[in-house]
């Protein structure tokens with residue numbers, strides 16, 4: 543194989559240069575000549591029946607520096623008619639995985655479209671998604687007197703988002719509690735005895751204001767059963783003594799504190815209880831005590847008790863209201 547190979551190279555070299563002095567270097571400089579400028583008869587003669595080995599070119603070719611002007615030859619568009627391909631190409635079944643190339647989000651600013659699009663004429667039925675009623679609990683305060691407890695409750699819930707004092711009810715047109723309500727922009731309602739006990743109109747008023755809880759704060763009338771049933775466990779009263787002592791009909795205001803003083807009790811306090819059809823007999827939910835000193839007068843006792851009322855009543859009401867979310871039996 544080597545002999546035939548050298549022979550071929552020497553003969554080609556001779557053919558191109560006319561030299562009679564063959565050298566073994568020919569093999570290093572001539573492979574491209576062999577490939578591109580063959581003398582076919584000489585090559586065929588020399589390599590007949592022999593395998594030819596061709597070294598890769600080692601010649602360095604610098605990039606062309608010839609400047610070629612763009613062609614100015616006018617080539618008219620082809621007039622050859624090529625009928626559309628009739629080859630049927632099946633859709634590709636090649637699986638192409640999703641591209642993993644990262645493409646950054648476009649930063650091109652697009653102006654809003656000015657194309658007029660008519661409003662949809664598609665009929666959409668009303669949503670059937672259940673939306674619960676407002677979660678703000680509305681409470682009503684019933685009071686007959688000055689309304690110091692009512693004021694404390696109104697102020698306590700003034701900025702609350704879940705509880706709102708939505709109505710003040712009184713049986714006295716000149717009750718101080720009505721002024722407090724107006725001062726805070728709270729609606730008021732005056733009840734008369736015949737309507738209160740002879741009809742259930744008040745339920746309609748309470749429903750209109752969406753009242754879910756009633757607070758009796760110095761309301762002196764006995765509560766009729768239609769109201770007790772509608773607001774079962776959703777109506778509380780505050781009593782200025784430790785029930786069941788010093789309660790019942792006629793036990794209100796200074797009468798209570800005078801009775802406590804007269805009894806010689808060492809302590810008194812407040813009681814917050816649910817309301818039923820009897821004076822001061824509903825289930826007790828909260829009590830707080832204070833000492834009665836030998837020198838305390840009924841007025842001293844009243845001041846101590848009132849301090850407890852103002853401190854605890856709003857907080858207890860808040861807890862009871864948040865615990866009573868079920869609807870009212872209007």
Ligand code: GRF
Nearest residue numbers: 687688689690691760781782
């Ligand atoms: C309070 O002492 C309360 O215990 C009783 O009535 C009084 C109301 O006082 N049920 P005010 O009108 O709140 O000052």
